[in-house]
Amino acid sequence: MHTHTAALRRAAQISQHHIFPRTLLITIIFFVLMYAFYFLTGLKNMTDYKPTAFYPHWKKKQPPSMACGVPVENDPIINVTNLKTYMVSSYIEHRQKVKMIRTIAIVLRSENAEYNCLLCCNGRTLPVSANYSIHSDHFGFEYGTADITCQIPEMCPTPTHVAITSRSPKEDGSLQDIHAFQPIRNQQKQEVFPYEFTVCISTMFDYVNILMLVQAMEMFKILGVQRVAIYKTSCHPVTQKVLNYYVRQNFVEIIPWRVSSYINVSRGWKKSVSPGELHYFGQIAALNDCVYRYMYQSHYVALQDLDEFILPLNLDNWKELLPELERKYNLEVGFEFENNFFPVSMKDPRPKYSPDSWKKVKGVNILEYVYRLSNDPTRFNDFKVIVNPRLVFTTTVHGFLQSMNGSVRVNHEIARMYHLRDIQRDDVVTHFHIRDTRLRDYADRLIPAVSKVLQKVLGIY
Template sequence: MDARALRRAEEASSKHWALSRTFFILLIVILIMYIIYIYIAQKDVYKYKPIYPHWKKKQPAFTACGVPVQNDPIIKVNNLKTYVVSSYIEHREEVKMIRTITIMFRSENAEYHCLLCCNGQNVSVPATYDIHSDHFGFEYGTADVTCQVPKKCTKPTHVAITSQTSKEDRSLQDIHAFQPVRNQEERKDFPYNFTVCISVMYDYDNVLELVQAMEMFKILGVQKVAIYRTNCHPDTQKVLDYYVRQNFVEIIPWNLKPYITVSRGWKKLVSPGELHYFGQIPALNDCVYRYMYQSHYVALQDLDELILPMKSKKWTELLPELERQYNQMGGFEFENHYFPLSIKDPRPEYSPDSWKKVMGVNILEHITRISNDPTQFNNFKVIVNPRLLFKVTVHGLLQSIKGSVRVDPHIARMYHMRSIPNEIVAKRSKKQDTHLRDYADSLIPAVSKVLEEALGNY
C-alpha cells in the first residue's frame, strides 16, 4: 500500500472513531437525561407521601415472650370466630383485671383464656366473657373478655386471647399475635381536657366539612380527635395527615371486611351483614378505654354533628356548668336537631369562592332547623367521663357508675347536618337557627388556612 492510500485509510479510521465517540457520548447524554426525567417524574408523582400507618413500608415485627406483637386491631382468636380489638388494665375492680374488647360470633360457645407476657414468661389464666346487648340482631356483637392478673405477674405487658391453655402443645403456634396491655397506670391528671371519638370513617370524601369539623372542635376546646378509619378519598387523607402532623388527630386503622361482612346500616333487614354499621360499637368502646386516662372528657359523635353551647361558646365553659347543675353524672346527653342539606342559604360572607373548589358540605350554609317528632325516639350523642363507664353504645351508656342525664336544649344541643327525605322535611315545622354562624369570624379564616396548607392550590 502506497503512502497516499495509507493516509486515506488512517483518515477514514480517524473519522470512524470520531463518529463512534460522538455517538457514544450522545448515547450517554441521552441516558443521563432519561434518568433525570424519570427521577423528576417520580418525584412529582410521590411528592405527597401519606403518613397513614398502613401505607408505610412494613416494619419488622416486634416480639414479646417469643410472640409477634401487633399494636393495631384486629387479631383473630385461633380457631374461633372472635376478633380482638384491644386490651386494657381495669383499675376499678377490687382485684387487678385485664379487659379485652372483642367482636364475637354470638352463637359460638367457647372457653377463653388470657395468655399473658409477664416478666419475660408466658402465663395462662382463665377468662370470662360478656356479650353486649346492643347487637341489633346481627350475628356478631361487641364483647368483653376479662381475666384476673395473677399476683406473681407484677406487670402484664402483653396479652393474647386464646381458647387453649398454655399447657397444651399447640397454644403458642395457634396465637396470631400478642397485643400491648394499655392503661398500665391509673392517672389523676390528663394531657387532654376534651377528646372526640369518630367512629367509623368509611368511603369518606366530605373534605370541606371534615376541615370545618376539626376547626370547630378546636374552637370548642378539643385537644384530640380519634378517628377509626376504614377508607377515604385521597384529599381526605391529605387533610387527616395534616392534622396528624399537628398531633391533633390519631388514626386507628379499622378494617373488618377481611374477616366479617359488615353492614352499612343498623337495620339488618335493610342493610344485610353480620355486624352492625361497620363495627361502630366496638370502636366506640375501644375509644372510651383508649382515652380513659388520657382525657378528662370524651365526646362520642360523628363528623356531621356539633354539640354547641347556647349561652357560651366553648365546652371548657359548658362542662363545668353541667357538672355543677347535674351533680357530676357519668355522661351528658345532647338532643339531636336536624338541619337538612336540601335547604341552603349560600351567602357570600359565609361561602368563600375558594371553598367551592373543595368537595363537601359547607355547614355555614345550613341554618334551617326542622322540629323533632315527639312520638318517635330522638337521637342524642354524649360527652362522658370515661372513668365512670364500662360499656357504651351509639346513643348513650349501657353500663356506668353514675348514669347519664339529658341536657336542656336551651343550655346546649346537637347540630346535625345531613340529608333528610323530602317527605319528612315537608311534614316538620321549620325554624331559622343561625347560632353556628356566631363562630364564623373564627372558623372561616381557620378553615381557609388549613385548606391552603393541606391541599395547596385547591
C-alpha cells in the first residue's frame, strides 16, 4: 500500500514538472501574439501619427545644445540674471547703416537698467555695451516691450548666440553670470521667401473654440496663406490635438509663450478692467517677434486674431488682392483693413451652412453670423494690417510704431475685416445692422474642408 501511494505521488510530481513549462510556454506565446496584433493594427490605423507630436514626454531627453560652454535656449523666455528683464528673441538687423543685433525683450519700465550683450564668437565670449528703448504702447502697465540693441564688433563679424547681462559687474569685478544663450536669427538677408503669406496669432490662452480654429485654418488656406504662427500659452486638450494636426502639415508653427510663468499678465488691454503687470499676455512682444521671425521667411505677414477674417470684396483671395493694393496705393507701405464687428449674439442658422456633424464640436460656426454693425465714418475705427515685414521696425496691436513708409487704410469697398465677437448689448442696440453674407461666398470650399479635418482628427462624421 505504501509502495503504491509513493508511486502515485511520484507520477503526480512528474506530471506537474512537465505541465508547468508547457503552461508557461503557452502564456508567453499568447502575449507575443497579442503584442504583435496591437502593434500591426496600430500601424495600420495611425499612418500619419507621430507620438512626439501628441506626447512630448515620450521624446528621449536630449542633452541641451551648447554655445561657448553655456546651454542654448531656443524658445522664449529667458530671464536676465538679477534684473526684471526677459529676453524674447534676438535677430540680426540688416537695415541699418551699422549692422547690429536687436533683442526683443520685456522689461520692468521703472528699473532703468544698463545692459551688455555677451556674444558667442567661435567658442569665445565677448561683452559689448548695449542700448535699449521701451515701446510707447505699454498701456500703463508696469512692464513693456523693449528693443535691446548692440553693434556687431569687427572682431566678431558673425556672432551665433547672445545673452543679455547687467552692465553692473559683480562685487569681485567680474561680469554677471548667465545661465543660457539665445540663438541669433536672421543671419542672412534673403530675397526669396518660402512663404507668400504668414498669419501671426498672438496670443492663445485657455483656447476652447475648436470649431472656429479649424474654420480659421481652412479659411486662411483658401485665402492663400501658407503659414500660421501661434504664440501659445494654454489651450483645451482637443484644441491641442487640432494644432498638432496642422503642425504635422507644416502649416502651423507653435511658439511656446510662457510669459505668465514670470510676470503677472493681464487678460485685457485696459489695466483698470484687467489688472496685471503686463498688457494682454505680452501680446505686443509676441507681435514684434513674429515680424522679425518671418522677416526673411515670408513675403507678407498679417497681424490678426483667430476670430478675424480679412476678406476682399471683389476678388477671391490675398494673392489677387495684394498686387491690386500695391498698384493702387503704394508698393512700400502696410495695408490697414477696417474692423467690422459681427455680434455672436445675432445668429442666422441655416441648414446649408450648419452641418449636423459640426454641432458635435465645441465652438462658434462663423457661417452663422451675417449681421454686421455699422461703423461711424466720423470716428476712428480699429484695423489690422497685412505688410511686407521688411518695412517694419516696431509694431503694435493696430498698426506700426516705426516703419519705413507707414500704412494706408484700404477702402472698405475693396476689402475689410470681418470680426466675430461677443459685443456688449448697448453697442449692438445703438448701431445699424447690415446683412453681409460675404463669408458665405466661401462656404462651398470651406464646409467640405472643415468636415474633412473634423473627421480625420476628431473622428466626427
